Amino acid sequence: MxxxxxxxxxxxxxxxxxxxxxNLASGAAGYGGAFPLGLSALLVALSLLLLVTSRGVxxxxxxxxxxxxxxxGNAKDWNGTVAAAWLVALLGGYAIFFDLLGFVLVTLxxxxxxxxxxxxxxxxxxxxxxxxxxLGGYLVFRVLLGVPLPTGLLVGEIFG
Amino acid sequence: MSGIEGLLGxxxxxxxxxxxxxxxxxVTVGTLIGVLPGVGPVSGIALxxxxxYGLNPISGIILLAGVYYGAMYGGSTTAILAGIPxxxxxxxxxxxxxxxxxxxxxxxxxxxxxxxxxIAGTVGVLLLTLFAPLISRWALKLGxxxxxxxxxxAFSLVAALTGDSFVxxxxxxxxxxxxxxxxxxxxxxxxxxxxxxxxxxxxxxFLVVAIAVFAVADVIENVQKGLSPLPVLKPVPLxxxxxxxNDWKASIGAILxxxxxxxxxxxxxGAGATIASFxxxxxxxxLSREPWRFGRGAIEGVAAAESANNAASSGAMVPLITLGIxxxxxxxxxxxxxxxxxxxxxxxxxxxxxDVAWGLIASMYVGNLMxxxxxxxxxxxxxQVIRLPYATLSLLILMLSLLGVFANAxxxxxxxxxxxxxxxxxxxxxxxxxxxxxxxxxxxxxxTEKTFRQAMLLSDDGLLIFVKSxxxxxxxxxxxxxxxxxxxxxxxxxxxxxxxxxPGT
Numbered sequence: 080m081x082x083x084x085x086x087x088x089x090x091x092x093x094x095x096x097x098x099x100x101x102n103l104a105s106g107a108a109g110y111g112g113a114f115p116l117g118l119s120a121l122l123v124a125l126s127l128l129l130l131v132t133s134r135g136v137x138x139x140x141x142x143x144x145x146x147x148x149x150x151x152g153n154a155k156d157w158n159g160t161v162a163a164a165w166l167v168a169l170l171g172g173y174a175i176f177f178d179l180l181g182f183v184l185v186t187l188x189x190x191x192x193x194x195x196x197x198x199x200x201x202x203x204x205x206x207x208x209x210x211x212x213x214l215g216g217y218l219v220f221r222v223l224l225g226v227p228l229p230t231g232l233l234v235g236e237i238f239g
Numbered sequence: 240m241s242g243i244e245g246l247l248g249x250x251x252x253x254x255x256x257x258x259x260x261x262x263x264x265x266v267t268v269g270t271l272i273g274v275l276p277g278v279g280p281v282s283g284i285a286l287x288x289x290x291x292y293g294l295n296p297i298s299g300i301i302l303l304a305g306v307y308y309g310a311m312y313g314g315s316t317t318a319i320l321a322g323i324p325x326x327x328x329x330x331x332x333x334x335x336x337x338x339x340x341x342x343x344x345x346x347x348x349x350x351x352x353x354x355x356x357x358i359a360g361t362v363g364v365l366l367l368t369l370f371a372p373l374i375s376r377w378a379l380k381l382g383x384x385x386x387x388x389x390x391x392x393a394f395s396l397v398a399a400l401t402g403d404s405f406v407x408x409x410x411x412x413x414x415x416x417x418x419x420x421x422x423x424x425x426x427x428x429x430x431x432x433x434x435x436x437x438x439x440x441x442x443x444x445f446l447v448v449a450i451a452v453f454a455v456a457d458v459i460e461n462v463q464k465g466l467s468p469l470p471v472l473k474p475v476p477l478x479x480x481x482x483x484x485n486d487w488k489a490s491i492g493a494i495l496x497x498x499x500x501x502x503x504x505x506x507x508x509g510a511g512a513t514i515a516s517f518x519x520x521x522x523x524x525x526l527s528r529e530p531w532r533f534g535r536g537a538i539e540g541v542a543a544a545e546s547a548n549n550a551a552s553s554g555a556m557v558p559l560i561t562l563g564i565x566x567x568x569x570x571x572x573x574x575x576x577x578x579x580x581x582x583x584x585x586x587x588x589x590x591x592x593x594d595v596a597w598g599l600i601a602s603m604y605v606g607n608l609m610x611x612x613x614x615x616x617x618x619x620x621x622x623q624v625i626r627l628p629y630a631t632l633s634l635l636i637l638m639l640s641l642l643g644v645f646a647n648a649x650x651x652x653x654x655x656x657x658x659x660x661x662x663x664x665x666x667x668x669x670x671x672x673x674x675x676x677x678x679x680x681x682x683x684x685x686x687t688e689k690t691f692r693q694a695m696l697l698s699d700d701g702l703l704i705f706v707k708s709x710x711x712x713x714x715x716x717x718x719x720x721x722x723x724x725x726x727x728x729x730x731x732x733x734x735x736x737x738x739x740x741x742p743g744t
Contacts, residue, residue, distance in 0.1 A: 081666075081669060081670045082670045082671075085666065085667070085670045085672075089410060089414075096417060096432070099432055103429075103431060112431075113692075113695075114420065114688045114691055114692065115417060115420045115431070115432070118413050118416050118417050118420070119417065121409075121413050122410065122413045122414070122417065125406055125409055125410045125413065126410060128406055129404075129406050129407065129410065132406075132729075132730075132733040134733070155465075159462075159463040159464060159465060160463060162462050162463060162465075163459045163460070163462055163463035163665065166458070166459050166462050167459065167658065167661070167662045167665075170455070170637070170641075170657075170658040170661065171655075171658050173641060173654065173658075174641075174651060174654035174655045174657070174658050175651075175655070177645070177651045177654055178651045186638065190634055190638070193634055193637070194630050194631075194634060197462055197630075198628075198629075198630035198633075200630055208630075208631055208634065209634075212634060212635060212638055216638050216642055219290070219642075220642045220645075220646060224289075224290070224292060224293060224646060225293075226642070226645065226646040226649075227649070228642075228645070229651075
């Protein structure tokens with residue numbers, strides 16, 4: 080099932096890329112579009128081939144079955160997918176709030192929530208690990224490598 | 240500069256105390272990465288690249304190359320002691336290695352794998368020393384059409400040999416190539432496919448995608464699966480690790496054969512260490528007078544698998560440094576690192592940067608010796624390290640990913656891209672799309688397009704330039720053969736007869 084959905088999405092991406100390359104190829108840039116034009120056409124063709132030959136749910140599944148069988152296995156797989164989705168959301172939050180809240184605050188929060196929510200560590204262990212890793216990250220990247228880590232617009236406003 | 244002169248010069252660089260230190264750090268971190276089942280060599284190297292920014296290019300590359308071949312050594316430890324391969328290239332080591340552990344011969348298994356790795360690694364570097372300058376000189380004669388075809392051959396071989404579906408491998412490579420077209424067009428200077436986002440004007444940074452689809456996607460995948468904790472392992476005393484006369488007699492032939500086979504297989508794009516170890520194990524089993532012993536603790540099985548994967552990692556350096564064309568995920572990341580340091584490996588490397596080329600090769604001799612001396616006594620320590628809970632390890636990986644990308648991109652837009660590609664990589668991997676071809680496509684995309692467009696400018700008859708010279712015709716025929724083989728395998732597996740999955744590299 081996932082394979083079919085992905086093959087369709089990739090065919091769509093290929094088609095959009097093809098259209099964009101077509102505009103480039105027909106514009107003043109000339110050859111600038113030829114290479115991506117060929118590639119995107121190849122992407123559409125390969126994705127359609129995958130879609131047509133994908134067996135999906137029928138017969139042998141194209142994608143490996145989840146560990147365990149029956150409803151217990153499905154439930155485990157579903158929980159795993161939810162956990163993974165949470166992690167993606169957490170990482171997204173990190174990226175979005177990095178400038179606003181600053182490195183220290185956002186990393187502390189991210190670490191603690193990650194350990195507590197996705198690994199069921201105790202609040203105490205989550206906080207201690209998170210503080211240590213934030214400190215380590217600061218020392219290595221800010222102090223040692225001189226990377227200008229953001230202090231945070233919000234923190235900057237409050238503390239001037 | 241002759242080979243010997245160059246190598247001596249290389250040793251002068253590699254033996255400088257500071258470079259020795261970087262090599263030591265590299266091989267130690269590499270061994271740790273090899274030992275830890277949650278971190279692969281590609282993620283390991285990619286995560287360390289931002290930490291090497293302050294170094295001069297030679298030291299940085301010596302460090303990262305140390306990580307690369309150190310990981311090959313490390314992978315065997317958990318394979319032998321717990322039957323859990325740290326890397327896919329150690330899968331065959333686990334078969335007989337773990338059996339030997341169950342029979343109380345863990346020490347000898349670890350010993351022979353370390354000695355086998357050392358012999359294979361050193362002979363591999365020796366072969367690299369002999370062949371690299373020759374191939375480099377030959378490659379200087381290649382024109383844009385031949386280079387373009389060589390790269391297409393690399394993409395299709397990697398697609399055909401990693402993962403079990405040729406079409407998925409090709410899609411992955413095409414996606415990587417398409418991503419490489421984002422940003423300013425090198426020929427016309429016009430921005431392409433940037434969706435008016437300023438962050439995309441300079442293109443999609445290779446490092447962001449490498450860290451995303453390997454390190455970040457690894458963690459997402461492990462969180463989804465729920466990684467089970469490793470069993471507590473007993474350290475083995477050093478004196479038990481020395482193989483006896485009979486062990487040597489049984490293994491030395493296997494080590495030497497695996498070295499030769501591993502080097503050649505490693506030098507081919509796509510095949511790499513995993514396939515080399517599978518093949519060498521198969522060869523030893525078929526040559527053995529007692530094939531039934533394989534799978535029941537045959538020491539030559541361990542020796543063959545471990546020697547092959549180390550020789551392959553030296554072999555894989557040949558196309559990387561002579562042609563600038565990597566053949567696997569880990570060498571693609573190494574190429575990315577070279578480029579970030581402002582050095583483009585390829586036929587001109589030995590002429591333009593002999594210090595880097597020979598310094599790297601010399602450091603590989605030194606690194607192999609360091610690994611042999613360090614590895615056995617430190618196994619007790621490494622066994623302790625794998626008890627680090629995955630929750631902490633994964634948080635460390637995520638932080639290194641996020642901060643490394645920020646250090647590289649110097650903007651939080653890089654972080655957004657990291658999360659986006661991490662999620663995409665996870666989904667693609669769930670549907671069994673191999674990631675090495677994507678990385679290869681992205682890192683070679685610029686050069687592929689450049690050589691294609693140069694070939695088109697040179698050509699009076701369009702695509703016919705690819706069958707004009709004897710070499711380009713031969714390459715086109717090889718490309719056709721790989722496609723035919725890939726298509727045959729793809730159709731056979733889809734038509735219902737099924738086929739065992741090929742191991743990835």
